[in-house]
Amino acid sequence: MSALGLASQALEIVAALALAPLFAGWVGQCRAWLQSRSAPGLLQPYRMLHKLFNKDSVLAAHASPLFRIAPYVIFGCMALACGIVPTLSTDLPLSPAADAIALVGLFALARVFAALAAMDVGTAFGSLGARREMLVGFLAEPALLMVFFTAALISDSTSLTTIVRTLSAREIGIQPSLALAAVALVMVALAENARVPVDNPATHLELTMVHEALILEYSGRHLALIEWAAALKLFAYACIGMALFAPWGVAHAQSPGALLTALPVLVAKLAAAGFALALLETLSAKMRIFRVPEFLGMAFMLAVIAMLVKILLGGGTP
Amino acid sequence: MSAQLGAVLALAAAWLAIGVAGLAALHRLHLVARWLFPAGGAVSLLIAATALPALWGEPQAAVLPIGLPGLPFHLRLDALSAFFLVVLGGAAAGVSLFSAGYFRQSEGTAPGLLCLQYHVFLAAMALVILADDAYAFMVMWETMALASFFLVITNHRIAEIRRAGYLYLLIAHIGALAILLCFGVLQANTGDYSFASMRAQSLSPFWASVAFLLALAGFGAKAGLVPLHVWLPEAHPAAPSPVSALMSGVMLKTAVYGFLRVATDLLPAPLWWWGVLALALGLASAVLGVAFAAVQSDMKRLLAWSSIENVGLIFAGIGLALLFAAYKMPAVAALALTAALYHVASHAFFKSLLFVATGAVLHATSERSLGKLGGLLRVMPWVGWACLLGVLASAGLPPLGGFVSEWLLLQSFLFTPGLPNAFLNMLVPAVAAVIALVAALAGYVMVKFYGVVFLGQHREEKLAAARDAGSWERLGMAWLMAGCVALGLFPAQGIELLAPVTQLLVGARLPDSGGWLLVPVAADRASYGPLIFFAGVAASVALAFFLVRRLYHGRARRAAPWDCGFPWQNARMQDTAEGFGQPVRQIFEPFFRMRRTLPSAFDAKPRYAVEVGDHFWHWLYLPLARLVESTARAIGTLQRGRIALYLLYSFATVIALLIWVTR
Numbered sequence: 001m002s003a004l005g006l007a008s009q010a011l012e013i014v015a016a017l018a019l020a021p022l023f024a025g026w027v028g029q030c031r032a033w034l035q036s037r038s039a040p041g042l043l044q045p046y047r048m049l050h051k052l053f054n055k056d057s058v059l060a061a062h063a064s065p066l067f068r069i070a071p072y073v074i075f076g077c078m079a080l081a082c083g084i085v086p087t088l089s090t091d092l093p094l095s096p097a098a099d100a101i102a103l104v105g106l107f108a109l110a111r112v113f114a115a116l117a118a119m120d121v122g123t124a125f126g127s128l129g130a131r132r133e134m135l136v137g138f139l140a141e142p143a144l145l146m147v148f149f150t151a152a153l154i155s156d157s158t159s160l161t162t163i164v165r166t167l168s169a170r171e172i173g174i175q176p177s178l179a180l181a182a183v184a185l186v187m188v189a190l191a192e193n194a195r196v197p198v199d200n201p202a203t204h205l206e207l208t209m210v211h212e213a214l215i216l217e218y219s220g221r222h223l224a225l226i227e228w229a230a231a232l233k234l235f236a237y238a239c240i241g242m243a244l245f246a247p248w249g250v251a252h253a254q255s256p257g258a259l260l261t262a263l264p265v266l267v268a269k270l271a272a273a274g275f276a277l278a279l280l281e282t283l284s285a286k287m288r289i290f291r292v293p294e295f296l297g298m299a300f301m302l303a304v305i306a307m308l309v310k311i312l313l314g315g316g317t318p
Numbered sequence: 319m320s321a322q323l324g325a326v327l328a329l330a331a332a333w334l335a336i337g338v339a340g341l342a343a344l345h346r347l348h349l350v351a352r353w354l355f356p357a358g359g360a361v362s363l364l365i366a367a368t369a370l371p372a373l374w375g376e377p378q379a380a381v382l383p384i385g386l387p388g389l390p391f392h393l394r395l396d397a398l399s400a401f402f403l404v405v406l407g408g409a410a411a412g413v414s415l416f417s418a419g420y421f422r423q424s425e426g427t428a429p430g431l432l433c434l435q436y437h438v439f440l441a442a443m444a445l446v447i448l449a450d451d452a453y454a455f456m457v458m459w460e461t462m463a464l465a466s467f468f469l470v471i472t473n474h475r476i477a478e479i480r481r482a483g484y485l486y487l488l489i490a491h492i493g494a495l496a497i498l499l500c501f502g503v504l505q506a507n508t509g510d511y512s513f514a515s516m517r518a519q520s521l522s523p524f525w526a527s528v529a530f531l532l533a534l535a536g537f538g539a540k541a542g543l544v545p546l547h548v549w550l551p552e553a554h555p556a557a558p559s560p561v562s563a564l565m566s567g568v569m570l571k572t573a574v575y576g577f578l579r580v581a582t583d584l585l586p587a588p589l590w591w592w593g594v595l596a597l598a599l600g601l602a603s604a605v606l607g608v609a610f611a612a613v614q615s616d617m618k619r620l621l622a623w624s625s626i627e628n629v630g631l632i633f634a635g636i637g638l639a640l641l642f643a644a645y646k647m648p649a650v651a652a653l654a655l656t657a658a659l660y661h662v663a664s665h666a667f668f669k670s671l672l673f674v675a676t677g678a679v680l681h682a683t684s685e686r687s688l689g690k691l692g693g694l695l696r697v698m699p700w701v702g703w704a705c706l707l708g709v710l711a712s713a714g715l716p717p718l719g720g721f722v723s724e725w726l727l728l729q730s731f732l733f734t735p736g737l738p739n740a741f742l743n744m745l746v747p748a749v750a751a752v753i754a755l756v757a758a759l760a761g762y763v764m765v766k767f768y769g770v771v772f773l774g775q776h777r778e779e780k781l782a783a784a785r786d787a788g789s790w791e792r793l794g795m796a797w798l799m800a801g802c803v804a805l806g807l808f809p810a811q812g813i814e815l816l817a818p819v820t821q822l823l824v825g826a827r828l829p830d831s832g833g834w835l836l837v838p839v840a841a842d843r844a845s846y847g848p849l850i851f852f853a854g855v856a857a858s859v860a861l862a863f864f865l866v867r868r869l870y871h872g873r874a875r876r877a878a879p880w881d882c883g884f885p886w887q888n889a890r891m892q893d894t895a896e897g898f899g900q901p902v903r904q905i906f907e908p909f910f911r912m913r914r915t916l917p918s919a920f921d922a923k924p925r926y927a928v929e930v931g932d933h934f935w936h937w938l939y940l941p942l943a944r945l946v947e948s949t950a951r952a953i954g955t956l957q958r959g960r961i962a963l964y965l966l967y968s969f970a971t972v973i974a975l976l977i978w979v980t981r
Contacts, residue, residue, distance in 0.1 A: 053870040060879040062775070064695045066706070068874075076858035083854070094854060096835055097847035098716075101725050105716040106855075108761055112713060115765045116706075119893075122693065122774030123881035127893030130769060135901045138762045142754035145728075149750060152732055158844040217880055220873075221866050293905050300751065307747035311735055 008089035016082030021045035030278030057220030070117035077110035078232035129213030139296035146303030168247035180306035187299035340433025359414030366407025394450035416794025439465035452501035486553035493539030500532035540573035555618035559677020567670035593641030603630030613899035648826035657726035664719030667801035671708035688895035717848035719805030
């Protein structure tokens with residue numbers, strides 16, 4: 001563990017915390033442009049967080065301490081997740097402590113806390129949201145794990161830094177197993193981040209909500225933390241996608257220079273990913289909740305096929 | 319006889335003595351609860367502590383001069399038995415402490431008798447693990463089955479419980495018959511039933527396979543593997559909660575022990591399809607168990623189905639280990655076996671914790687149905703928070719114990735592409751996907767369980783008056799919680815304990831990672847450091863907490879729930895257990911045998927009902943039962959109750975025999 005390693009670790013988490021709301025704002029702005037609406041400012045998410053942090057938290061009369069702890073746990077999980085995914089450098093001190101499977105476990109931990117907190121107040125929408133969130137979760141989690149396994153089989157390791165190092169060393173070209181896994185990951189990311197075909201982040205129609213129903217009882221700083229955590233999750237998924245399928249530009253060497261060039265590369269990649277996400281969301285319509293299992297089942301199957309293709313065709317290891 | 323084996327035997331005898339003392343104080347509840355059960359808990363701890371050093375020692379053997387003349391009991395303590403004794407002692411200690419506060423008013427069986435059955439059950443499990451010949455093993459196995467049968471029917475005045483006990487006894491004996499036959503094959507016509515002699519035999523592949531299949535059936539029946547699982551969701555909920563905890567947490571593990579003993583120790587080198595079979599049965603049990611757990615509406619039954627799931631995962635790990643061992647890949651076999659054994663230990667702790675927590679809920683509310691609970695975290699904070707830990711461990715979430723075994727199991731699947739068999743390689747994605755699905759569904763099940771029981775509003779008025787667990791119960795739960803946390807945070811030290819076991823069974827061990835990281839093979843391949851992981855989450859949480867308060871404020875107001883502005887909110891509007899099971903019922907529809915009763919549009923009192931049944935019950939057990947009944951009835955026609963007729967039968971038999979002999 002070097003000083004530079006620690007520095008890049010700290011930089012990664014700070015960059016994630018700072019950039020995640022911006023990324024969410026960028027996606028919102030692209031969506032507005034594509035739908036010919038006038039866009040809110042890029043900094044709108046920051047202003048919203050600031051406003052929410054300033055407000056009083058209103059708690060339901062019989063909310064238990066679990067309800068108050070959950071936002072912090074969710075936020076902590078997402079902050080750590082952003083520290084695990086190698087976005088700027090592959091020289092991360094946290095990397096040996098948590099590999100791809102542990103990252104999936106971390107998302108699961110946050111999800112379970114969110115669902116439990118939603119059930120805590122005992123309102124109709126809260127428990128409905130919890131059920132739906134867990135439904136999406138138990139279908140999406142295995143698919144995400146299979147995507148990671150495809151990459152792990154290619155690089156013979158489940159350590160995310162090793163995966164990124166291996167994948168960025170191979171020549172540029174489309175590999176069938178990775179292409180299938182990429183499609184699966186996009187589908188999982190849409191579902192897990194409550195984006196359009198599965199859930200609508202801008203919805204206010206109760207019966208169609210998933211994520212919004214889950215956090216209905218939260219206000220003030222708790223809501224701010226959850227919103228920030230949601231932005232961090234979107235950021236983390238974008239980074240996972242880039243780490244697996246476009247790992248170029250991440251610093252490998254022990255040099256501060258590489259780290260500094262990695263940051264603009266990251267921002268450029270995020271801008272492209274955000275635009276693609278907005279385009280995808282604009283082009284698709286929200287599906288009924290009953291169709292979600294089919295959608296995620298397809299993602300699961302694609303990821304399994306990706307693994308099968310990797311095993312049958314072999315190759316990939318440079 | 320060497321020191322540790324002698325000490326363990328003496329402690330098992332102490333258990334029996336405590337039981338007999340209970341018989342002497344048959345109706346003195348205070349004496350039994352406050353003195354005998356804690357003493358039993360202390361003995362459990364001592365057994366775990368004594369067996370621990372035996373993990374690294376040489377195997378110790380002893381011959382006890384009890385039993386039939388010329389057939390003494392052979393006992394042996396090696397690394398495998400030592401590990402299972404540690405698990406038995408560790409989990410039983412917490413359950414016994416809990417029991418000290420649990421058995422308040424006598425229900426059915428007298429407290430002293432219950433104490434005897436309980437401690438005989440514990441001692442029999444310890445001796446099953448120590449047995450070194452088929453005779454001692456079977457005697458103790460049957461003692462264990464009978465003691466647990468009597469414990470299951472503690473409330474024998476309820477017909478449903480008697481029925482559950484009968485089913486349990488029946489399947490336990492079908493399993494015992496299979497195990498007996500398995501030992502019969504293993505002794506290979508030598509007439510010597512000691513395990514040492516069985517190890518020395520070299521069976522032909524055919525007979526070895528027969529023995530393996532019998533062992534899989536026999537021990538699978540005890541462990542609750544598909545299709546012999548039907549007794550488990552009936553018997554485990556029927557028993558008093560501490561007994562359910564022992565049965566799920568520990569007794570199922572003696573079946574795992576027996577299976578490992580036969581499959582990896584007594585039998586010659588495994589064939590590859592043994593592993594595939596164990597893997598397939600394990601996965602089938604895991605998927606079926608978790609899917610059924612998701613649709614249950616009785617909290618103990620839900621946990622019982624979840625035990626089937628966990629046992630399935632354990633057998634999947636063992637199957638994978640056998641598969642690797644068959645292809646001479648000892649290092650990876652050790653990884654899969656470590657995953658299975660680690661799950662044995664963590665399941666023992668978290669499932670015991672969850673079952674005793676349901677016991678505390680049951681005592682406080684006298685409700686088992688999820689539809690009548692809710693909001694208990696507010697009135698029973700101790701039980702609620704303890705149960706939250708158990709739920710997180712059971713859902714396989716980092717940084718607790720359940721995640722470590724899941725992680726190791728998934729890691730070992732990533733090595734299957736190294737197998738020299740192309741067909742098996744292609745099975746890998748499917749199998750790993752199933753494991754991932756089971757793990758994710760376990761999270762769903764646990765959120766349902768915890769959310770419905772402990773969160774939300776009280777679904778019944780009386781729940782507001784529920785009292786929290788007493789101090790003995792808290793102590794027992796605290797011990798089990800400590801086990802869950804320790805297994806989660808210190809996996810590197812945990813697998814160090816398993817190293818002698820895997821060395822003994824598959825001839826390899828995981829590398830000694832030494833520090834705080836769990837490194838199953840090589841550091842750049844995979845590693846997991848739960849302590850750093852936990853510190854990371856905890857630091858982010860603490861930092862967020864203090865920064866929010868420092869930069870902004872910590873003000874909070876209490877108000878009525880928002881719920882989109884709907885003011886007439888009541889407890890009936892919360893999602894129910896059935897509602898939570900609905901998506902799983904829909905997605906896994908072919909798994910269930912569902913009967914729906916829908917109201918018509920003109921019903922004055924519309925009623926909706928859905929009944930979820932098990933296909934195995936309908937397609938396998940009921941036809942079998944009908945066959946047995948009709949055969950019995952056919953034979954019964956011979957029995958007319960007239961002496962003349964019976965004399966005629968005897969006469970006919972004698973004539974037939976004479977013809978046959980003189981032919």
